[in-house]
Amino acid sequence: MEFVNPEGLRLDGRRPMEMRQLRAEIGAVAKADGSAVFEMGNTKVIAAVYGPREVQNRSQQINDQALVRCEYSMANFSTGDRRRKPKGDRRSTEISLVIRQTMEACILTHLMPRSQIDIYVQVLQADGGTRSACINAATLALADAGIPMRDLVTSCSAGYLNSTPLLDLNYVEDSAGGPDVTVGILPKLDKVTLLQMDAKLPIDIFENVMQLAAEGCKAIANYIREVLLENTKQLEYRRGL
Amino acid sequence: MRGIEVSLNQTQKIRLQRALQQLESLYSKANSNTSVTVADTIPISYEDTILKGHGTSERDGDVVATLCGVVERVNKLVYVRTLRARYKPEIGDIIVGRVVEVAQKRWKLEINFSQDAVLMLSSMNLPDGIQRRRTAVDELNMRTIFVENDVVCAEVRNFQNDGSLQLQARSQKYGKLEKGQLLTIPPYLVKRQKHHFHHLEQYGVDLILGCNGFVWVGEHFEARDSIVEDQLNDTEQPSTKSNMTSKDMPLETRRSICRIANAIRVLSTLGFNLTLEVIQETINLSSTLNLGIDEMLGSEFHVLVAEREAERRTSMTKRKG
Structure with missing residues (x-):
């Protein structure tokens, strides 16, 4: 299949290094401490953060830092074929773990000892790159909940099809079976916190693809920053003196 | 951007927007631009020493925010005041909470803090109003004072070494609501x-x-x-x-x-x-x-x-x- 046509356009009309449209909205869940909806093109994810709150299971309590938990799920209506997915299948457990580890790396857990932070992410529409979208949504929700963090983690994927590096794969490109690199970075610290790849790539091409994904992460970080700053300003001026 | 979760028709939307714009202009007149997000550098003058407060950390000699909020400066202290965060208790605060647990000589209260607060039997006035040592009988009768899910008003007494919060209700104005x-x-x-x-x-x-x-x-x-x-x-x-x-x-x-x-x-x-x-x-x-x-x-x-x-x-x- 041809993923990049001779004019250099992808299946959905993007250039190889073009990202899908981003949209973020803070405050989607009224009862949560922090919440956000994040969209990358047709991928749409909702995240809710509860906490820091009292640890529910006493035996899990950690005396010098906060316990971070994460639950990832996909809505039944999120994919093309509507199907009931069992909770806690291998895929969702793995993604829950990935999100938990990336978020734990940036939350300053030592500031909230003996408490627990719950992150719930749900995919409302899946069109490739759900993993990255979930991480971005979770970052926004954590920032909204006022949880201290080292940096905003952002994530983006990139692939390599028709010997071209492609940024931000959609579902069709993702299911082509080519290499798919998901990168999560701390943009201000310039550090990588997440790197996943299925399939193989020669090392020199891999570096290019990863570089591309990191660039994508930085673009997302800029957008998230804008949204957060706008939100903070709005809350402050509405509150008044 | 946080939308207001009310369904509005077109004219109402415009009116609300205009009112909010007015509020914004009032605010920006009174305050300079001091909002920060996570990992933003807080500008400081390097001549004078500063104290880093809540929501800040140091990175390569710069002061960096770890929260979204507004930068506040009090003399040498620089800190970030958060907006939508959980409650940060201060001693003497009057709080309202809900009893979640009746434990040994104490009640545990949910107060929107990162942990449940503790109200000791000994730090509250008993209904009979007499000052005396709390006996084992008092302990057994704790449920006549507050039970689970009661709403209680109290005052923040102090923090324990481990960060947990102690409350007191030593006046008649505090107690069950x-x-x-x-x-x-x-x-x-x-x-x-x-x-x-x-x-x-x-x-x-x-x-x-x-x-x-x-x-x-x-x-x-x-x-x-x-x-x-x-x-x-x-x-x-x-x-x-x-x-x-x-x-x-x-x-x-x-x-x-x-x-x-x-x-x-x-x-x-x-x-x-x-x-x-x-x-x-x-x-x-x-x-x-x-x-x-x-x-x-x-x-x-x-x-x-x-x-x-x-x-x-x-x-x-x-x-x-």
Whole structure:
């Protein structure tokens, strides 16, 4: 299949290094401490953060830092074929773990000892790159909940099809079976916190693809920053003196 | 950007936008641009030494924010004041909480903090009002004072070494809250003030603005000591208690409670600071418009309150200038 046509356009009309449209909205869940909806093109994810709150299971309590938990799920209506997915299948457990580890790396857990932070992410529409979208949504929700963090983690994927590096794969490109690199970075610290790849790539091409994904992460970080700053300003001026 | 979760029609949308724009212009006139997000560098002058406060950390010699909020500077101290975060207790705060557990010699209260707060049996006045050592019998009778899910008003006493929070209720004004509504709002909307207990005389209603964002609206008690007697009577005849409570409060008071509670709900959805003055103005606005209590949560009233608030703040700044 041809993923990049001779004019250099992808299946959905993007250039190889073009990202899908981003949209973020803070405050989607009224009862949560922090919440956000994040969209990358047709991928749409909702995240809710509860906490820091009292640890529910006493035996899990950690005396010098906060316990971070994460639950990832996909809505039944999120994919093309509507199907009931069992909770806690291998895929969702793995993604829950990935999100938990990336978020734990940036939350300053030592500031909230003996408490627990719950992150719930749900995919409302899946069109490739759900993993990255979930991480971005979770970052926004954590920032909204006022949880201290080292940096905003952002994530983006990139692939390599028709010997071209492609940024931000959609579902069709993702299911082509080519290499798919998901990168999560701390943009201000310039550090990588997440790197996943299925399939193989020669090392020199891999570096290019990863570089591309990191660039994508930085673009997302800029957008998230804008949204957060706008939100903070709005809350402050509405509150008044 | 946080939208206001009320469905509005086109004109209402424009009116609300205009009111909010007015608020924004008032704010930006009064304050310089000091909002930061996570990992933003906070500008400091390097000549003088500074103290890093909450929400900041150091990275390569720069002061970096770890939270989203507003930078505050007090002499040498630089810190980030968060907006939508959980409650940060300070000693002496008046808080409203809900009992989640009755444990050994203590109650555990949910107060919107990162842990449950502890109210010791020894740090509260017993109903008989006599100062004495707490005996084992008192401990066994703890459930006659508070049980699970009771709403309690107390004061922050101190922090333990391990970071847990101790409360006290050593005055008659603290204690169990009955016959009313508990509202939970974001704690940044409640400002620490001299008075958090308010008696709205014209309605016969008590209003407690807990610093932790729990607001109590309930029937007024003239003498606080009489509650104690009530409690004793209640424990003697628990069967009549439910009949008593429904008979006790007149319909008019119950309506006022709902009206005040709805006024607070509207103000908190709009994200306006909650002070007695603003709440009273909102209540008056709703009653002068002859709005039903249920209509107060409609979109039209939200817009009206926003417009009124913009007007109020404009006149305030004019008076100052």
